[in-house]
Amino acid sequence: MQKGIATYILTANCPSQVGTVDVVTRFLFEFDFYITELNSFDDVLSQRFFIRAVFRRENNGALEREAFEAAFSKRAEKFGMEWELTPSDYKPSVVIMVSKYDHCINDLLYRYRTGGLAVDIKAVISNHPDLKPLADWHKIPYHHFPITAETKPQQEQLVQAVLDSVDCELLVLARYMQVLSNEMCARWSGRAINIHHSLLPGFKGAKPYHQAYAKGVKLVGATAHYVSDELDEGPIITQEMSMVDHTHYPDDLAKKGMDIESLTLARAVQYHIEKRIFMYNNKTIVFERS
Known part of the structure; x- marks a missing residue:
């Protein structure tokens, strides 16, 4: 996006049918709009069409x-289209x-501070005092x-009170090592992002990278997902x-894993705020950056 030029994101999805691309692109053309980026996908299994302009x-x-x-x-009503501008x-x-x-919160705050992540971070919530400085x-x-x-129910009430007070739109779990309740997960469905290392479910519990080293694991990674x-x-x-x-000892695996976790979480947050993610039938359609 060029600085100083106002741009907009139109996202939409509807049942698959003839004319779904045209209804968006023709409308923008007729109203004198110039398309700078366009992604679309027709899911033949669910017979659902997705588009982002x-x-x-x-x-x-x-x-x-x-x-x-x-x-x-x-225009959208004729296609049963759900859309957002x-x-x-x-x-x-x-x-x-x-x-x-x-590591994850450090990366997010650096991107936020330097303008690389276009969000308004209203608060940090933790079950420990360590990261207050x-x-x-x-x-x-x-x-x-x-x-x-x-005290889990009472603690989550306090958390929700903070989220409500700042009109939170996106909750990011940057290695929050507690399990959210089913009620909390339902309330924040599609609006809360979590990160976990790829060693799950094979290496659970304490010291997963030591367990992975002992088994001779040949790759490490991370997954960012909605809660x-x-x-x-x-x-x-x-x-x-x-x-x-074999040259990567447990500490080396952990360092590499933390780097990947930070990058993966930041990318997921970026995709969410740029409206690149659609959720349908409990799976995602993601229009990644080229």
Whole structure:
């Protein structure tokens, strides 16, 4: 996206039928919009069509949102189309949850601070006090809510109160080492992103990289996904991996794994805020950056 030029993102999906691309592209053409990026996918198994268009005014003028929505609604209605219009520069309200590992949150806060991640981070929530200095340095409110098995419902009430108070639109679990309740997962379905290393489910519990080393694992990686009530089995957004060999000791595997986790989580957040992800039938359609 070029600086100083207002662009918009139109995302839509509908039952597969003739004319689905045309209804979007022809409308934008007729109303003097220039398409700068276009992705579409027709899922022949679910018979569902998905499209994402980034566009701007041909003369770089402002978009009259009410007029646009009224006009496009008439076209979209004929196709049973569900759609959304978002300014490309819109920064959603984000809250990060974390425990003690700081590699993922460090990466997210660096991207946020340097303008590489177009979000508005409203708060950091943790079940430990350890990372408060990091949040303080970034001038982000830090909420320490300890948790035990007995206090889990009360702790989640405190968490939800913070999310409500800042109108949170996206919840990012940056190595938050607690399992969210089924109620919390349902409430944040499609709006909460988690990260886990690729050694699951083979190497569970403490020291997974030591277990992997003992078995001679030849690759490490990470999976970013939306949360669900099945632990680490929510709809997958993106995955990364790296080859390793016998020269990688447990500490080497852990360092490589943490790098991949950071990159994978940041990419998933980026795809979410850029409206590149569609969820349908509990799976994702992701229009990745070229």
